[in-house]
Amino acid sequence: MEIYNKYKPFIYSGLIAGLVFALIMLGFDYYNDEPFSLFKFLMHFVFFGIFNSYLAYRKHKKDN
Secondary structure, X not given: OHHHHHHHHHHHHHHHHHHHHHHHHXXXXXXXXXXXXXXXXXXXXXXXXXXXXXXXXXXXXXXX
16 A cells, blocks of 8 residues: 555546546536537546646656
């Protein structure tokens, strides 16, 4: 569990950022009268979350 504790802040930040981004994109789709796509929602959530977590980890590694 030591590895999990080391990366826990980055995992949480990725989950939160991915969820917020996916919800914002869902709002844009709703505004443009596009149907809900679970696949599109999950792809926004997963890929943006992973990308954001990676960038946060790199910045933390560079600063310390």
